[in-house]
Amino acid sequence: MVTGRLNLFSENELDQLSAGAFRILETTGIQVHSEEFLASLASTGAVVDSTTRIVRFPAHMVQALIDERRSLAQPAGRHLVELDPDYRPGLGISIAPFLHDYRRRTRRHATREDLVEIIHWADVDIDRDRSVGQAVTMREVDPRVEPVEAYALLMEHTSHPEPTAYTSDDDQIPFLLELANVYFDGPRFPTGANFMTSPLTFGDRMARYLLAAIAWGRTEHGIGVMPICGGNAPMTIAGNVVVSTAELLGAWLTVKAYQPEATFRGGACNGIIDMRRGVASFGAPEALLADLGVCELFERRLGGHVGMAGGSDYIDARLVGLQSAYERMMVAMSVAAFTDRPFNLSAGGTLDSGKVFSPVDFIIDRELGVGLWRLGQGVEVTAETLALDTIETVGVGAGKSYMEADHTLRHYRETWFPKMLARGMWASDDIEFGHEEQMKEAAFQHYLECLSRYTPPELDEDKHREIKRIAAHSRHALLT
């Protein structure tokens, strides 16, 4: 069992960062684009400027929220999480606009046909007790109705769909709830626009989504921040951590004003502007440090419950290869070491900062993730694994071997045998220099084999009809 964690900050540094977030909330405040939330904020003691929509929070309001959060149970650390014996990731909701089309060696906008194909592959390749989410968005489908159509397709094409849909607009929510009600015999509130706009802005879309969630009865809310150093946040990492923290606390205070019983989770997905290239990077070490810094500040000062929103999903690599392996591992291992989470690669097959989905990348990452998972399982120590009797039996001296020991026979299958990674002796120049391409090709062949083995799920005809009716109804309601 792996215990312990790494820390970035001293106690004094945490005090400074915490005081900085308080100062920003008191003196700069956040801008709230919602009359409903502004009204409730005014009634709970926040200083609301209704012309500019800027809300400032007295220190005691901020402190009260933190005190309440610190009294809540904290999420279990790595050593308390029950680990599966095997690494079996599901296919999360990535909603990537692009597909890595391995067949044609191109990146292109994803279509309905792509989404259906990916669902078919995933239905076969993802374990039955793991869910299949919407990996890509359908370019040719009107975005006002696309999430509803995609959710319906998931239900129709896989026997283990992700229960949670994604919504880009609150108008879609009734249809998504209706679909869930039909398929799962109970509504599932969709995930949606729950990220602050930096700097320090609680936007209209986020407000409408959260109001809908509150109206539906949800009391726990996940909110994210995504400030970019040198763009909409200070260039320095500590400044970014302060802005991120003020944004999260400010957002929570806003929701709390409307729904006093609300509890919260937070997600950080920070970036940095690479000024030499004039581009934002979410895979840079500085961006990673900012994410980890926000998590640690909440963990040690502000009541925890803040994680890295993208995990190792938001990397700069555009294709699976050297760079993606490096960035994924650096992020995933940092999350495990600095935030006390399991050693989980948790890559959803996305590349290029979440813009591209690649089945080949997903399959290769799953192989890499097994190695990481195994590391997180640690070392079992028992009389049997210590093997003292066997060590004494084999004895000392060159040439002595454990190969034929019964103990070896009992345990050799417990090791990880990678399917695609190379081990052992050099084969030939052609094989070795072509190994990486062969690995990608093997992953793609695996993808195709899964497609060929796909059979549609047995979906009750009445339910199927009803799903189609709701999708058609949403088109009529949202597009006309």
Add this chain to the structure above:
Amino acid sequence: MITGKLNIFSEADLDQMSAGVFRILEHTGIRVHSEEFLASLARAGANVDGSTHVVKFQAQMIEDMISERLSVLDSNDSEAEAGNGSGAYEPPLWIAITPFFHDYEHRTRRPGRREDLLDVLHWADVDISADQTVGQAITMTEVDPRVEPILAYALVLQNTSHPDPVAFTSQRGQIEFLLALSEVYFGNPVFPTGANFITSPLTFGQRMGDYLIEAMSWGRTHHSTGVMPICGGNSPMTISGNVVLSAAELIGSWLVLKSRQSEATFAGQVTNGIIDMRRGATSFNAPEALLADLGVCELFDRRFGGGVYVSAGADYIDARVPGLQAAYERTYTAMAVASFTSTYFGGQRFFMGGDGTLDAGRVFSPVQFIIDRELGAGLWRLGQGIEVSQETMALDTIEEVGLEEGQSYMGTDHTLRHYRETWFPQWLARGMWADDNVEFGREAHMLDSAHQHYRECIARYEPPDLDPVKSVELNHIVDRARCALVG
């Protein structure tokens, strides 16, 4: 500064393993192939069997050694504190002595030769920071191995202005010549590194004995010994069994040395492996091998006085060529060493290392070294952590930018003061998708660029300004060595 570390074991686990190490040293012992050491062990009270050369140690002897170590070394039970320096990531070229050279130009792996070693030295002289050293990356397979380390050391001294002072020796007889070379070049002798690894299971070999006796005679009192047991081959299949065997081998070897040199102090190195029974191949980079390495380090940190580190760092990976697997394995190992150990590789915590080797240390690739350096710079930046000050928290700037739509930090003085502090990778991709040809060819282009950089450095090489008298003397020593060792 980054603090804390991860742990694998509970206190009860450590107690069990510690007891296991004592039991093995008391009941199984180690075999010592050295008459000199067997004699000193007998004098020191160990139970020596003169016919089998097996030496068993009383618990008190072991206890005394550990107590002494605990009193001298930081046990590291307290919170580990280490961070990377504020400077740039500038790795040296360590001694890798790989038998094979990755010839990128011809897409082949072949035995290293003298001309390869010279190319590598010329490249490294230009490309390695002048305040970092250049060591012997590859061995010259066409040169008689009895004299190869001497010729190689002379070439290192003659072909770079910042040579690694420490040579490598494979035989006791080479040492006097290596000392003579260093004395000519540096003005004082530098004792070489050499055969200091135990042979598993539990065997203190003749070559190791010879080397360490020579080191003691020369006056060295701090010794580093290493272990390299392989789960399922020459050590138990299970990781905790491997940890016990490794720890017994390290402590056993130290007790052997201590019996002859009572003032000796020690460091330890682990490079454990595992047999992949499906392929019948050894892996030094499997997660189980890495866990064994980390487990040994932790057992010593928390029970035996520390001072043991993962000897190869991220060097021993299974990948045979630069690319996805090499990047994965290097990063995986380096991050694990940074997270789990408090005895850091090269004195730095988040350090990619790697030395440009592939295929479990058998192949040296300049291209891999150059790529590793790029990747290592990102890891290095991570290890530098976050500076917290009034200036870096930027509260005034946050207030100044405020909340107006369209306001940006891009135009602030604060951004201007700090934007150069970020890491700008040279070859890794960032930003928008270029086009299919560029993106699908990017990795090959990256490797080609690294190779071009290697060739450009060689083209820019100029021989160091070495005193001709010294150079002639170096050649004379090599000639004498050839005559004495090869005939």
